[in-house]
Amino acid sequence: MIHTILGAGGPVGNALTKELLENGENVRLVSRRPIQTTGNTTWVNADLKNYQQVVAAVQGAKIIYMCAGLRYDKKVWATEWPMIMQNLINAAKTTGARLIFFDNVYMYGHVPGPMTEETPYNPSSKKGEVRARIAENLMGEAKAGNINASIARAADFYGAESLNSFYDAMVLAKYAKKQKAMWLGNPGSLHSFTYVPDAGKALYCLGQHSESGNQIWHVPTAPALTGHQFIQLAAKAFNVPPKFTKVNKLMLQALGLFNKSIGETAELYYQYQYDYNFTSSKFEKAFGLKPTTYADGVQQLSQTLFKPV
Structure with missing residues (x-):
């Protein structure tokens, strides 16, 4: 089985790579910048804004982990995130691979109590509005049965x-x-605060459990x-x-x-x-992590x- 990490080379992508390799998995690292590879890893150059490059990068993959981030600029997010998400959705449809999207909590906005997977989207920022829009697009496709996709959310x-x-x-x-x-x-x-190594473990865990598909998960956080x-x-x-x-x-x-x-x-x-x-009690109870x-x-x-x- 090939595990493909889009946006490899960042903190969470690196933590996930470590978990996959420690468990003997074959990993395809996808990024725009070269990444040093080992025996069980290969590197593919791809721009996630280019659909053909995305499809080529994920060919043969059973699981796609989306760990990429964009330049921290609300205008960049507004133009590029919807395009990238649509490319991911279309690639998942074409290949049949499971898609696990690593996400933040900006779409929740100011929440006066605990944040859970059921917290409604009420963004308080332009970046939050973008994250709400792309998350709704992804889970809408999953609920319609067009793709198998999950969202893994973390705190800061x-x-x-x-x-x-x-x-x-x-x-x-x-x-x-x-x-x-x-x-x-x-x-x-x-x-x-979510500990980065815990985020890597959580993504690996979701990848190992097919029953986690088509749901939102808050990764284990103290x-x-x-x-x-x-x-x-x-x-x-x-x-x-x-x-x-x-x-x-x-x-x-x-x-x-x-x-x-x-x-x-x-x-x-x-x-x-x-x-x-x-809060992450749903994940902790489901998988004991x-x-x-x-x-x-x-x-x-x-x-x-x-x-x-």
Whole structure:
């Protein structure tokens, strides 16, 4: 069986690749940038906006994992995500392969309680509107019986090599260098973070269980903590004082004048100002896969990815 990862080379794609290889699977890595291969992997160059390239890249695959991300720009998302999703849907129809789409929670918008797979879409941002539209398109095709597709959703990441997580970049990386941390939004609010290795395990698990098809799944994620608790955990792991600076929306917008990616985060500030409580009990009960605790995850990262120099 060939497992094909679209958007290979990113944090989640790498975590999934590791799981697949450790379990003796054959993996096809699809990306625009070359990726070093091993005995059980092959690399294919493809632009996901090009349907013919997508179809060629997934030929012979039994399972397609969509782990790609786009440039963090609402205009890019509005034009490219619908096109890419339609290409994925058409490729799944043509090949008959199962499609597992790795997703975020932007489409839920501000949720005053726990986020579950049943939470209605009520986006509070332009990016959330795009994610709602493409998710509805995908699951509409699945419910109609045209394809076999699932959505695997995660909360904000931590443990990503690329430092595209604010907890990684603004807390763990800072404490590793004995610098003061930064916390985005209200440190008294709850927040959930999905450990990247857990996301890889979850995607592999879904791929192994055909009964998971045509459903939405929240990948295993530890119960939400407050920002203050996350700061304390990190400070303990790195043996530094729990000092941090709060970053509010005005500061974020000011920083965005010099860094467009940071500026693009401003429309999602509600996620950091209010409780962001992501739950994954459906997945955990169905497959018995438990999330890494935050204490264990941060401790592991303090000895590996963010090992003090």
